[in-house]
Each structure stands twice: as structure tokens, then as C-alpha cells.
Amino acid sequence: MPSPERAAAAAADGPPALRFPFDAAALTEAPIITERLVLRPLEASDAADVFEYQRIPEVLRYLPWPERDRAEAYEHTAKRAAARVLADDGDFFVLAMTLPGTPSVDDVSGDRVIGDMMVRVSSAKHAQLELGWVVHPDFQGKGYAREAATAIRDFAFETLNPHRIQAFLDARNAASAALCERLGMRREATILEEQYNDGEWQDTALYGVLRREWAAAKG
Template sequence: MTDAHDPADHADPAEAVDRAAAADRAAGAAADGPPALRFPFDATALSAEPLRTERLVLRPIEASDAADVYEYQRLPEVIRYLPWPERDRASGFEHTAKRAAGRILAADEDFVFLAATLPGEPSTDDPARDRVIGDFMVRVSSVQHARLELGWVLHPDFQGRGYASEAAGAVLDFVFESLNPHRVEAFLDARNAASAALCERLGMCREATLLEEEYNDGEWQDTAVYGVLRREWAAARGT
């Protein structure tokens, strides 16, 4: 007889757990099937029938929202975490008009911005209109791989009241229910603790930190990557 040892006697339990987790992920991915985005999607329909939450109304942003948008677009504490330069009023209005032109989701890099309006709060330039207190982006990361990206910005005067969670949760649910992505992701300045906490409340997991990915405001900045798969979203909602 030899004195050879069975390799199983020295198996690493952590490796076994990792293999089991990988097998579960592979099985889940196979069950999800191939990419099947419901494209093209025309967000103009959301102008007539906007998304409604308990306190907010979400509809495509319009060029006429520029005054409200500029009220947060111009603030240093807002643009600190966004890839936005400082803009004067004229260039800010032009930027809002360009964002408002996005209506169709059909190809990579297509985008739609949804204005979050607060009923009963008058607009800064037209008391007859409800004020836009923030906006929420849906952008196509990859049609081929059924990946969509979310982004958001909210006026600081309206932060700390749950509006961001309320709106972002509604947008995330709409995206999964109506557009059928395999994955939804968010990319944010790694210093942005508030947005990181929002991602986690939405059920998104921090998957990576891209070190010194961008050079903004005179310094190299890290990017945090968050994501959630369709089956994870469905499980969290019991669907």
C-alpha cells in the first residue's frame, strides 16, 4: 500500500462554496434566456400617461423645464459628483433642451430623461406648473446584451425626504417590467455616499470600483459600479 492522501481530504471549503455559487449563477443565467429587450421604445407615451408614485409624477423632461433644472444644475454640491461642467443660464437651458430631445430607446447610447415633478410645488418660473425637483435617466448600455443604465440627480432642497428612493424605485420597476433588460447598472462617483446608499436600497450590489477612471475637477476620481439582474429584482419583489 502507498501512503497517498485523497485530495478530497484537503479540499478547501471556500472553493466548494465558490463552485456552488458559480453553478447557481450559471443555472440562473440559463433560465433567464437570451437578450430580449422590448425595443424600440418611445417615451412620448409617458407624457400622456406618466409614472406616478405616492408623491411624485415622472414624465419625459421638456425644454420648458429648463428653469427648474437650472436651479440644481448650477449648484456646486450637485455638479461635484456629476460629469457636468459649470454652466451659465443660457448653456444650462441649451443642455436641458438636448436632454429633452431623447425620446426613443432603440440603440446603444440612446437615452431618456424623466423629470420628477412635485404636485403642489410651483415651478420657479411658472406658478401654474408643478416644479421639477430632479431628473432620472435611462440609457442603453448594450442592446446586444440587454443592459440598461440608470442615473439620477435631485435638488438638495428636496433631499432627505425619500423622494429619490421613491422615484428611482418606480423607474427601476418600470424598466424591468416594460423594457425587459437582463441587467440594470449604475455608475457613480465613488465618493457619492448618498447615491451609493440609494443603489443599495434599490437592491443593487456594488460589483466593482474602477480606480482613477476619470479626471474631473482637477483630480483623478474612482467610479463605483452597481448592478442588479432581472431575476434578483424579481426575487426581491416576490414576482
């Protein structure tokens, strides 16, 4: 049962009002620029850089991704790159985190993709979006994930108008949980044995932040 204060605040927020459909192709022309990164839609041609982190077992540990050989991984990147339009539940797009000044592994004239961030529709009806992230270990512990995720969280709230943004993670994933907390998200649940991956049942942590909490924190 929500407190009377929360019920009143929720009522004041009004009904769901996502600005859909949204085509992330718009971010090719006008990428999100942060202090150190350029965030633009993932392209199939990013596959070599993505494979550099996708092939590392430590990166896959808490991701529901199987180990893929190079051909399978390139196909996976092409599929993720093709997803651009948000309109219905399950729709998603992926932004490449590019680091200007650091060359791509297969094209020295291009900037290296050091990780990627996903925005997915959990519920169009209820205006709930979900974020997901992965960063190459060589570029972890430097605040890049935080920088990109902060910018994408702000972009999502400002442009798409969700009521809430959430993240689901393997409950043992301390680095991802810390990132959620840096983003002002609250741990709302530990869902027991929610997934069966790598031959075992895994608990899932659910983090979330409401639009009005994000707005209040931004001042």
C-alpha cells in the same frame, strides 16, 4: 468563473430580449405616478427648474457636468429633453420628477421639477440598462429619489425587459451609493481612475441588479 448555480440560473433566464425601440414620449400621455411624484419626460420648458439645481456646486460635485451659465444650462436641458427613443447603445431619455402642489419657479401654474432621472442603454446587444439621478438639495433626504428611482427601476424591468440594470457613480458619492443599495443594487466593482474630471482622476463605483434578483425581491 460563475458558480454552477449561477450559471444554471443565468441559462434559465435565456438570451437578451429588450423590447426596443422604446419611445418615452408615451410617458407624456401616461406618466409614472408614485405616492408623491409624477414622472414624465423632461421638457425644454423645464429649464428654469432644472437650473435651480444644476447651478449648485454641491450638486455638480459628483456629476460629470461642467458648470454652465443659464444659457448653456437651458441648451443642455433642451438637448436632454429631445432624447426620447431607446434603440441603440448610448440612447437615453430623462424623466422629470415633478412634485404636485409645489409651483415651478417660472410658471406658478405648473408643478416644480425637483430632480430628474435618466435611463440609458449601456448595451442593447446584452440587454443592459443604466440609471442616473439628480435631485435639488432642498428636496434631498426626503425619500423622493428613492421613490422615483424605485418606480423607474420597476418600469424599466417590466416594460423594457433588461437582463440587468446598473449605475456608475463617483466612488466618493455616498448618497448615490446609499440610493443604489436602497434599490437592491449590489456594489460589484470599484473601477480605479476611470474618469478624469475637474482636474483629477476619479474612481468609479459600479452597482447592479439582475432581473431575476429584482423579480425575487418583489416576490
